Ligand SMILES: Cc1ncc(C[n+]2csc(CCOP(=O)(O)OP(=O)(O)O)c2C)c(N)n1
């Protein structure tokens with residue numbers, strides 16, 4: 001958003017957007033617009049009652065997503081979208097809760113919440129826009145910046161090994177993990193829909209280099225050239241071992257659905273354990289009234 | 296509205312202050328608790344974890360206090376009455392999101408069982424040195440409400456009051472207790488549910504098309520909704536207008552911050568609570584709160600025996616501070632003696648509000664135990680001279 005040029009294209013998904021907040025603050029060549037479109041397509045596909053879906057963002061360029069989406073939408077503090085979402089979900093398990101935030105927000109300052117929510121299998125869908133950088137604050141190095149990439153706080157190139165987000169998510173217990181790039185609109189949408197259908201902690205990483213700061217600084221060309229790079233260098237490999245999907249500077253990027261497995265969610269685990277221990281004294285938590293009265 | 300009998304453990308009990316806090320929360324209708332263990336507050340969480348499954352509540356031990364505080368806010372927006380408990384280091388970690396709760400005007404209750412500080416300090420021993428942090432701990436301008444119990448019975452009663460104040464004014468409310476009160480066991484009478492008054496959430500009756508999440512009522516507090524009700528609101532920690540939308544301007548900032556501050560300041564008389572004893576003829580007034588007020592009572596009795604005209608002002612609601620009352624008293628008396636387990640916090644408020652018309656003398660204590668009444672007596676004598 002740092003060039004301050006609002007994009008003025010007409011959005012096809014007006015029903016889902018707060019049109020009274022458009023134009024948005026993002027750069028016109030940013031992949032965040034596509035990421036939001038993918039989310040909108042996913043919701044269209046899911047046909048869920050939009051009144052029952054909440055979106056939570058942290059702080060950053062990506063963190064602004066919650067502000068543009070016409071759902072119950074919460075813009076929390078930097079790094080804390082997941083615990084905020086955890087509170088929403090646990091207090092009303094009937095809600096579908098989506099976390100839409102940046103790599104720095106979710107994996108650096110919020111990293112502890114990310115790994116614990118995955119471990120607990122909290123029923124949340126996390127959409128992580130990985131632009132390899134802290135964009136909102138002007139392009140500082142992130143724990144996702146590829147080795148060698150130039151960032152404002154690594155002017156001689158990044159020398160820290162980055163996180164591989166799918167591997168992190170998988171090893172901590174996420175039940176669904178996919179990665180796409182901002183180029184893969186339909187595939188991203190499909191994965192978001194699958195992730196939201198899946199009970200438990202699901203993660204969709206969208207590789208979406210910041211065209212203004214990251215690309216400019218690393219001389220990667222304009223938005224169009226970035227797209228071309230992704231088109232030519234994305235390798236779709238469903239079921240790839242997440243250990244093998246590291247991203248190096250300008251290396252090919254392995255995308256696809258990597259993890260799709262079943263584990264009891266936090267609430268399932270709680271209900272099972274308490275029912276076993278407390279029997280009649282315990283009324284299962286967060287079960288929809290219909291489910292209780294059925295049969 | 297009356298309390299839901301499901302959470303109310305009616306009867307006479309012997310409880311420590313921590314357990315009484317938990318029962319207060321349950322009686323007030325708290326059904327979401329997120330916390331992280333820390334001495335001397337953990338017993339609150341432990342009791343909640345034991346009791347919640349039977350009353351339809353949900354307890355979660357989070358990964359840290361940042362997460363706990365944030366989860367409270369999320370849960371509150373989903374419609375739950377939410378609460379957490381912590382002490383010193385955890386209180387510090389909660390500060391950023393305490394500010395978020397104030398900014399989003401989210402009802403929730405946070406109990407701080409104070410221990411000696413700074414840093415890890417004295418985990419198992421009392422202190423009262425977080426009082427200014429309670430008021431000013433998060434960055435930026437906001438007002439907060441804090442209440443200070445001095446016994447297990449008050450832990451029960453004041454946690455209910457804290458929930459009620461937080462619903463009425465849509466602010467996070469702090470219950471500032473300490474290790475002594477938290478760990479002392481005394482009789483706690485829990486009344487029947489129909490005798491417990493519970494302030495309901497200020498849910499709007501407007502349809503979504505007419506509702507604005509931050510348009511204030513005449514008392515400056517906006518009406519609330521809960522997630523999932525079809526209002527599709529936006530709320531943010533950024534400076535926002537009545538729609539809840541971010542607006543980066545000095546005008547919007549002025550409007551919002553002024554309201555956040557004034558909704559409490561202009562209603563301070565309705566919120567403030569204190570108790571007075573033997574004030575009428577007093578030359579000296581002891582100001583105290585929490586556990587220190589119980590020690591002060593002893594010192595005051597000793598002083599009276601020696602013929603010193605000394606009274607007692609016990610703060611119950613500590614924030615907002617009873618500015619007017621201190622000023623009134625200052626005009627009539629020689630000096631205030633402030634008893635608190637710290638090296639000077641509320642004493643500065645007393646001094647400020649006395650406007651130079653009475654002295655404010657601190658009886659300092661570094662923490663780890665309560666005052667010796669003899670030390671208080673000595674300051675009372677000094678003040679009366
Ligand atoms: C506690 C705290 N520390 C620092 C910041 C400053 N800050 C705002 S956004 C941001 C980084 C955002 O990076 P990322 O999450 O990757 O989002 P992006 O802007 O790249 O989409 C930082 C460090 C803050 N708002 N809060």
Ligand code: SF4
Pocket residue numbers: 001002003025026027029030031032061131135136209210211212213
């Ligand atoms: S991520 Fe980069 S390109 Fe996108 S809005 Fe932010 S600064 Fe602009």
Ligand SMILES: [Mg+2]
Pocket residue numbers: 060102103104129130131132133134135142
């Ligand atoms: Mg980023």
